[in-house]
Amino acid sequence: MFLHLASYWVIGWIADWYFSLLGKGTSEESLRKDLENVAIIKSSKDTRYGLDSIVTHDGAKLPCWALSDLSSFKQKFGVDAYEQLDVIGIDEAQFFDDLYDFCREAADHDGKTVIVAGLDGNFLRRSFGSVLDIIPLADSITKLTARCEICGKNALFTLRKTQDTQVELIGGVDVYMPVCRQHYVNGQVAVKTARNVVESNKVECGSHT
Incomplete structure (x- = not known):
């Protein structure tokens, strides 16, 4: 029936999409009354707000x-x-390997409205999970941007503030920050330099033992 893909820099706002996309002028109170016809799914990997709820x-x-x-x-x-x-909302879509097959089945064969929200790219600016794979299925696509935390310009990218290197690292503002292109590039240089310093210190300490 309908599949909407929302890609954005930070995880966790499918509920906001529920209110904004399905509202069409309807009050939040009325929308809440319709929740029996709506199911929201999130990845079990994210336990920051508990397993039984998402936060707007x-x-x-x-x-x-x-x-x-x-x-x-x-x-x-x-x-x-x-x-x-009537409606299935999928949050943190990048964590589901079977995203494409589920969305196709739900929208094409089961007649469901499917709203998908997830990261289209990771902190390395490479495709993340199967989010980009479902673009050919989507009736509409919205690319959301935040504000760069450094200069206030449109933030197209996510900068990881920690030195962790694994692709999947769930976190909020303690781990990630939205940045513009200039400050993403500058930030990557700073992070790389910090890592080199840490590694250099490790080697130096090891040579004294």
Whole structure:
């Protein structure tokens, strides 16, 4: 029926998309009453706000299903209950390997409105998970940007502030910050320099033992 893809720099705001995309002038109170026809799914990898809820940008909570894969959703939700659903929201879509197949089945064959929110790229500016794979399926796509925390310009990229190198590292403002192109490049240089200093100190300390 309908598949909307929202890519953005920070994880966690499918609930905001629920209110903004489905509202169309309807009050938040009315939207909440319609939640029985809406199911929201997030990755079980993110436990920052608990496993049974996601948090909107203004701090409001909505119930959700925390899953490791999307293929198990219909069975866990219940086949009869699934048939009654109008809308399925998927948050943190980059963490689901079966994203493409689930979205295609839900939208094309089950007649569901599917709203997908996730990161299209990681902190290295490389594709993240299967988010880009579902672009050909989408009726509409919205690319959101934040404000660069350094200069206030549009922030197109995510800068990781820690020295961790693994691709999947769940965190909020303590780990990531939105930045413009200039400050992403400058920040990467700074992070690389810091890592080199740390490694150099390790080698130097080892030579004295």
